[in-house]
Amino acid sequence: QVKLVESGGGLVQPGGSLRLSCAASGFTFRMYAMSWYRQAPGKGRELVARISGPGDGTNYADSVKGRFTISRDNAKNTVYLQMNSLKPDDTAVYYCNVNRIWTDYWGQGTQVTVSS
Numbered sequence: 001q002v003k004l005v006e007s008g009g010g011l012v013q014p015g016g017s018l019r020l021s022c023a024a025s026g027f028t029f030r031m032y033a034m035s036w037y038r039q040a041p042g043k044g045r046e047l048v049a050r051i052s053g054p055g056d057g058t059n060y061a062d063s064v065k066g067r068f069t070i071s072r073d074n075a076k077n078t079v080y081l082q083m084n085s086l087k088p089d090d091t092a093v094y095y096c097n098v099n100r101i102w103t104d105y106w107g108q109g110t111q112v113t114v115s116s
Contacts, residue, residue, distance in 0.1 A: 002026040002105040004096045009110030012086055016114070020081040022096030022107060030054070030074040032100055036081045038092035038112075045095070049081060063089070086114045 008020040020036070035050040049060045049070035058070055069082040079096060093109040 002098065002100060004098065004105060004107035006094065006096050006107040006110040009094060009112045011113045011115065013116050014087060014114055016086050017082070017084045018086065018112060020083070020094055020110060020112075022079045022081075024077045024079070024096070024098065027098070027100055029077040032098050034070075034072060034079040035097040035099075036070060036079075037095045037097055038090075039095070039109075040089075040092040043092075048094070051079065083112070086112075088114045090114050 003025045005023045006020060008018060010018060012018055031053050033050055033052050036048040037045050038048050039045040047061060048064055049058065049068055051058045051070045051072055055072045060068060067083065067085045072079040083090065091112060091114050093111050095109045096107040098105050
């Protein structure tokens with residue numbers, strides 16, 4: 001079965017950096033686009049970044065362009081989100097996502113808190 005496990009969240013000061021990881025299993029990883037979403041308290045879940053299966057295409061939410069970078073290692077079945085210049089508004093639970101055969105799969109999420 002599809003399994004997504006996020007890691008790397010934590011507490012960081014404004015302007016700091018974090019790198020999130022998502023280990024995937026249960027499907028042919030290299031064939032599917034992978035996404036990172038986030039959900040802040042009291043808000044809906046929003047798309048942060050997406051990367052194509054081969055890793056040669058990416059897109060980002062306007063709010064994170066130039067600060068976040070999504071990447072993947074298909075040999076390790078892992079997708080990453082490098083987050084730089086973090087702001088308090090980036091505080092949220094971050095989720096890894098794959099849409100496979102018209103079904104969305106989610107990890108358990110990892111908390112990112114940006115605060116001084």
